[in-house]
Amino acid sequence: MKRPAAKNAKTIACVGGGYIGAGWAAYFLAQGKDVVLSDPGPDAEAKARVIIDQAWPYLKKLGLAKGASKKRFRFAGSVAEAVADADFVQESAPDREDLKIALFAEMDAHARPDTILASSSSAFLPSRLQSRCKHPDRVVIGHPFAPSYLVPLVEVVGGKKTSRQAMQWAFDFYESIGKKAMKLNKEIESYVANRIQHVVFEEAASLVDQGICTYDDIDTAVAYGPGMRWAFAGPSTCYHLGGGKGGIRHMIDHFGWKRGPKAKKALIGSIDGRYGHLDMAELEAWRDDNLLAIMKGLKAVPAKKSGAAKKAAPAKKPAAKKKAAAKKSTTKKKA
Numbered sequence: 581m582k583r584p585a586a587k588n589a590k591t592i593a594c595v596g597g598g599y600i601g602a603g604w605a606a607y608f609l610a611q612g613k614d615v616v617l618s619d620p621g622p623d624a625e626a627k628a629r630v631i632i633d634q635a636w637p638y639l640k641k642l643g644l645a646k647g648a649s650k651k652r653f654r655f656a657g658s659v660a661e662a663v664a665d666a667d668f669v670q671e672s673a674p675d676r677e678d679l680k681i682a683l684f685a686e687m688d689a690h691a692r693p694d695t696i697l698a699s700s701s702s703a704f705l706p707s708r709l710q711s712r713c714k715h716p717d718r719v720v721i722g723h724p725f726a727p728s729y730l731v732p733l734v735e736v737v738g739g740k741k742t743s744r745q746a747m748q749w750a751f752d753f754y755e756s757i758g759k760k761a762m763k764l765n766k767e768i769e770s771y772v773a774n775r776i777q778h779v780v781f782e783e784a785a786s787l788v789d790q791g792i793c794t795y796d797d798i799d800t801a802v803a804y805g806p807g808m809r810w811a812f813a814g815p816s817t818c819y820h821l822g823g824g825k826g827g828i829r830h831m832i833d834h835f836g837w838k839r840g841p842k843a844k845k846a847l848i849g850s851i852d853g854r855y856g857h858l859d860m861a862e863l864e865a866w867r868d869d870n871l872l873a874i875m876k877g878l879k880a881v882p883a884k885k886s887g888a889a890k891k892a893a894p895a896k897k898p899a900a901k902k903k904a905a906a907k908k909s910t911t912k913k914k915a
């Protein structure tokens with residue numbers, strides 16, 4: 581059987597049904613697909629159904645596709661059974677390379693030879709995962725962000741033996757179900773978004789280690805500052821906006837440029853390609869509209885229930901109590 585057009589993929593196999601795999605299952609169901617899930621863990625079916633049930637109200641709010649139903653979920657007793665009739669396979673087993681290499685060999689042996697096999701892995705090179713497959717050309721990484729039933733990004737990464745057609749099919753498939761897919765030009769461990777997150781977290785931990793601020797402050801700094809803008813405009817767009825009417829060219833003139841002419845051309849070209857048709861006032865209006873939408877939509881963290889807080893907190897000595905009271909009053913001020 582020939583590979584269907586990406587948008588027509590109807591039956592999806594989820595191999596591994598934990599936090600990410602069952603989240604994927606919920607999302608595929610909401611997109612009107614038939615989902616077959618396999619997972620050898622104890623009570624795996626019941627656990628996956630709990631995650632699907634938890635996701636469903638949010639997916640309803642996001643908008644269900646025509647024909648979408650939780651009834652189109654089926655639990656399979658084995659990987660072979662799950663992938664046999666699948667038009668697409670999303671693997672979400674634990675992040676152990678040996679396990680995933682063996683699992684890809686097994687999926688490869690039982691799926692139709694042209695069915696795309698994608699891994700949710702957060703780290704591994706697809707060249708390694710496809711190393712024991714007879715049809716390695718159809719193996720890709722399709723790395724989601726938690727919760728996989730809501731966050732749009734999926735990073736599509738190919739290995740040395742992945743075909744361009746398979747990369748494009750996976751990209752088109754994720755886009756056709758409303759995800760925001762992005763293709764990497766070449767493979768690298770941990771891909772792009774996690775590498776960026778990692779750098780931010782390492783710097784945050786270093787600032788705390790140096791006594792500059794606390795982890796509370798770090799979260800405040802990111803969530804109320806750059807994080808608000810990053811929700812709709814990544815770092816390069818923010819850099820452009822930071823330059824005021826002069827945009828990215830002004831930023832480069834003002835702060836200098838360390839990365840050579842090729843990288844400079846790539847940055848300016850990217851900005852001009854996306855925003856060259858707008859003047860800065862129009863781009864700033866777009867930024868402000870989005871900021872307002874986010875600021876108005878955000879919900880506060882649910883308040884502590886007094887009884888529960890007392891239960892959870894360990895018994896405190898008098899001195900510790902004083903310290904805790906002082907901390908509570910500063911936290912209140914910040915909120």
Ligand SMILES: NC(=O)c1ccc[n+]([C@@H]2O[C@H](COP(=O)([O-])OP(=O)(O)OC[C@H]3O[C@@H](n4cnc5c(N)ncnc54)[C@H](O)[C@@H]3O)[C@@H](O)[C@H]2O)c1
Pocket residue numbers: 595596597598599600601618619620621622624659671672673674675683700701702703723724725726
């Ligand atoms: N948790 C995250 O934030 C996150 C985000 C993006 C990607 N990922 C990736 O998703 C994958 C799954 O992570 P998770 O957080 O859902 O882990 P998890 O532990 O919640 O789920 C893993 C599931 O795989 C099952 N499993 C074990 N062996 C299996 C096998 N041979 N075949 C099929 N299923 C098997 C387990 O029983 C379990 O239910 C990992 O590759 C991880 O790197 C995780």
